[in-house]
Amino acid sequence: MLVNADFSRRAIVAPTEYQWVASPLSGVERVMLDRLGDEKARATSIVRYAPGSGYSPHLHPGGEEILVLSGTFSEGGKHYPAGWYLRNPPGSSHQPFSDEGALIFVKLWQMRADESRPVRIDTCDASRWAVKDGRESCLLFADRTEHVSIERLTAGARVFAGPVEGAEILVLEGCLLDSAQQHGPGSWIRLPAGEYLAFIAGSAGATMYLKTGHLSSHAREASAPC
Known part of the structure; x- marks a missing residue:
């Protein structure tokens, strides 16, 4: 399938x-x-x-x-x-x-x-949260291949500061905007490598699950089931 x-x-x-x-x-x-x-x-x-x-x-x-x-x-x-x-x-x-x-x-x-x-x-434990790059972040996992976190963005804040090598997002609260769509709670987004500066938090801000580094061909091949 x-x-x-x-x-x-x-x-x-x-x-x-x-x-x-x-x-x-x-x-x-x-x-x-x-x-x-x-x-x-x-x-x-x-x-x-x-x-x-x-x-x-x-x-x-x-x-x-x-x-x-x-x-x-x-x-x-x-x-x-x-x-x-x-x-x-x-x-x-x-x-x-x-x-x-x-x-x-x-x-x-x-x-x-x-x-x-x-x-x-x-992630409801306040001690798990820190301010990173001007926004609140709860680190969930990081190794040499991937980085996983929950991010809280204020209204109008950019999701990405520059080009990314692929990313995966699940919107948890608020909404994200890009040039074409509004993505509310429950929206799942997978982005290939590229520049996505148009992705910003909506007027009420946004909370999202964010995962990067796992979409390279090497990472996918290493984790694929036999």
Whole structure:
């Protein structure tokens, strides 16, 4: 299965364009934002858990990255409400479920094979935030390949200061503007290498998940499922 599989092209999915697809597990649905493969795939998705739904224990050979958007996502005896960021490294296993229901942003098979450290960050914890380059930033992960953060922009602030080697954005609050569109909460944007100075925060500002460095051909090939 191929969904937004040409990484040389811009890809944008607005919430009004979400197409919910049932997963193999009852009560769990997903919106496929990009995908290369079937059930074992390099994939970026919005996943919705109905109350009381979940998966049986399973492995993640290529790793899994999660941002909890609403509700409470659980693994084993640990519970993560909205705002938590999780990274389960390649080779890890878990049994995810949600008693109350949850909406999560998920990325599969997009980690370096040698990544080994689990990450658990509560982005609602004020101590995690710092002012960087004139805006508030919550660092989630960084290595020599990628950089992941939550960014808060004031009205009119530029998303990028100059050219980028590709980027991925999920708008969490407020909106982003470019020369052609307005991107509200839930909008997912993937940008190939280029200059995107027209991307600015709207009149109420914007909060966004921002990931860079992972879209090079080398990074994609290194994390692709066999």
